[in-house]
Amino acid sequence: MHRIVVLGAGYTGMIAAVRVARRSRRGGLGAAVTLVNPGERFVERLRMHQTATGQGLAVVRIPELLRGTGIEFVQGWAERIDPVRREVGVGGRVIGYDTLIFAIGSVADTEAVPGAGVHAYTLNSVGSAGRLAEVLAAKGGATVAVVGGGLTGVEAAAEIAERHPAARVVLLSRDVPGPSMVPGARAHLEKALWRLGVEVRTGVEVTKVLPDGVELAGGEVVSADATLWTTGTTGSAIAAEAGLEVDGRGRIVVDQALRSVSHPDVVAIGDAAAIRQPWGMVHGTCQSGIPSGAYAADSIARVLAGKAAKPFRFGYIHQPVSLGRKDAVIQFTRADDSPRRWFLKGRAAVVYKELVTRSPLPAYRLSKRLTVPAAALSSRG
Structure with missing residues (x-):
């Protein structure tokens, strides 16, 4: 039984866990998937500015999203990683892994400025x-x-x-x-x-x-x-403390298959990873995070089936920005996130942004039954 542990049940970790569990079931790969997260509520980071203004949002529970997948959910903080023993410490429990998917993400860097x-x-x-x-x-x-x-x-x-x-x-x-x-x-x-x-x-x-x-x-x-x-981001200190190679922002340095360059049995996704593409470095957003999570699941399944991993490829398509509940602007972009001349504004942009914001949850539910094409997940966030 190949043990896959996913740290973090945000946008990237959730799609990686659900997708690799389905791949394992459908392909008879014999993998056991464990998902670790501090809380059982699924946090919609795309809507956090609404939470900050007191708007009540629907509460979605992680166990509910995982129902029927066979994934074990462990609620708790990942306190340490031992890449030699291939273990993760969560509270008083030690969880062993053969492949670790690191999806803890990043946070606003509040250490750069005093106070x-x-x-x-x-x-x-x-x-x-x-x-x-x-x-x-x-x-x-x-x-x-x-x-x-x-x-x-x-x-x-x-x-x-x-x-x-x-x-x-x-x-x-x-x-x-x-x-x-x-x-x-x-x-x-x-x-x-x-x-x-x-x-x-x-x-x-x-x-x-x-x-x-x-x-x-x-x-x-x-x-x-x-x-x-809201300025500046940094990765979780747990990666550097474990001896994984990280960049100046605490992100895990990965190869073309999103494997840690220092510890290949650790796969880093989303804004927890320093991902280089032919056009430059990926910056952390839900838009790039979900495709990286889907890719990681598919790549791990390929390797377990005896096939070679393919390089991760990603390109941006837009910059969606809410301007309150009644206005928005959507800047369409090239793959490297540079602006195209097309954009949406006003009511049309509001409808577009709301569809984008709402889309991850249906994608998770659908992924329990179907293998959603990775390309269809690239427009999120």
């Missing part, structure tokens, strides 16, 4: 996002500093401003929001932020997070009742 880890809220977890929602609900006229003008920061700032119109939302960024978009798409994004009352400050660098605001390079202090940190 961020202590005073800032993040969208790393339902708990942190929920605590920000409580602050906004308790103080309707709160001032919120959103640090980071990337797509996560833009979505969060717009959502907060729309949901809490009495709040003052300040978006702080080194660059303009949506810098990779074509002028028309970026203009729509900027107009939406202006319409919602978001104050956008560009060309600024946050050097310290305080209990009641942030300090900028040069000494200026921007007062805030709450600071939301």
Whole structure:
């Protein structure tokens, strides 16, 4: 019995676990699959900005998603990996593996700037996002500093401003929001932020997070009742602690088959992996994560069947950005994520974004019965 352990039941880990279990059953490969996750609730990271504004979301339980798959679910934190013994420590339990799928993902890097880890809220977890929602609900006229003008920061700032119109939302960024978009798409994004009352400050660098605001390079202090940190990401420290080769952001360095270059029986997927394509490095999104999880499942099944692994190939197709519940912009891209001239905006973009956001859960359920073509999963996120 080949033991496959999947760490992390997010978007990437879930598709990898469900798909490799089906591949094993259908191919008679004799694999036992164990999925490890800290909680039994499936967290929709694509909707975390909604959680941060107090919007109630449907609760989906991981055991429910796994029903009928034969996968063993273990609830708990993966505390250590022993790549020599091929074991994972989860609480007081030791789980052995022959193949480990590392899908723990990444989190906002709050260690790069003093005070961020202590005073800032993040969208790393339902708990942190929920605590920000409580602050906004308790103080309707709160001032919120959103640090980071990337797509996560833009979505969060717009959502907060729309949901809490009495709040003052300040978006702080080194660059303009949506810098990779074509002028028309970026203009729509900027107009939406202006319409919602978001104050956008560009060309600024946050050097310290305080209990009641942030300090900028040069000494200026921007007062805030709450600071939301959305800039920079880092991988889980457990990989480096185990001796796996990682890059400067803590991501596991992998080969063309997504196997760790230092420990080939560890497969890293999603934004836990430093994945290089012919056009450059993949940056972590659900859009790239789910295809990497599907690929990992198929590749492991191929190897167990005595076949050679094929290289992972992926290309981006879009950058979907919510601008509250009533507006959005979709920038279509080339494979390397550079912008094409086409984009959607307004109501059409809202419908498109909602379809994308909703699509992973049906894909998991369908994957229990059918082997969904990997190409059909590449548009997620």
